[in-house]
Amino acid sequence: MSNVRVAVFASGTGSNFEVMMQENLPCDIVLLVSDQAEAVVLEKAARLNVPTFTFDADDYPSKAAYEKELVEKLRAENISWIFLAGYMRLVGPALLDAFPNRIINIHPSLLPAFPGKDAIGDAFAAGVDMTGVTVHYIDEGIDTGPIIKQKEVPVLPNDTRETLQKRVQAVEYELYPEVIRKLVEEAK
Numbered sequence: 001m002s003n004v005r006v007a008v009f010a011s012g013t014g015s016n017f018e019v020m021m022q023e024n025l026p027c028d029i030v031l032l033v034s035d036q037a038e039a040v041v042l043e044k045a046a047r048l049n050v051p052t053f054t055f056d057a058d059d060y061p062s063k064a065a066y067e068k069e070l071v072e073k074l075r076a077e078n079i080s081w082i083f084l085a086g087y088m089r090l091v092g093p094a095l096l097d098a099f100p101n102r103i104i105n106i107h108p109s110l111l112p113a114f115p116g117k118d119a120i121g122d123a124f125a126a127g128v129d130m131t132g133v134t135v136h137y138i139d140e141g142i143d144t145g146p147i148i149k150q151k152e153v154p155v156l157p158n159d160t161r162e163t164l165q166k167r168v169q170a171v172e173y174e175l176y177p178e179v180i181r182k183l184v185e186e187a188k
Ligand code: GRF
Pocket: 010, 012, 013, 014, 015, 016, 017, 085, 086, 087, 106, 107, 108, 172
């Protein structure tokens, strides 16, 4: 066990979360936060004995209101980093101000190209011959925060959207742990 406690935020299948749990990272994932009560990632967290916290944004009057509760929960858990892994919500000032330069995200394109929800599909449809993966700090925009590291993934002539997605994801599984390792070590 390390003494650096982190939370992962995810809304979907959680394959990046699962990879993080398998890696020997210099931090402990002690909380999985999700805004989707039915998300597959919650089953993975349960199987891996990671405590979860779910919330429904519709139960709160505003983003500020649910983020205030999240900040309280994260502080109570002594969380020092937040890793977004398929968390499909914009982060607002309440969380950003509480964790300056401590919230990072992985995105499946070479930002600033193809921000948004379907970066792989958009890159494939655009017919580019190179896409990739970006790990970046979070700000209030849609995938606009300062870039930490990128890795290219070529689009091959015979690629389908599905084969491209598989190769992009394989690079995500390498790049995110690599960046996490470096940032957490440097901050120690
Ligand atoms: C990943 O492609 C990540 O880049 C994006 O959301 C997806 C999450 O996938 N932000 P998973 O839930 O980790 O499988």
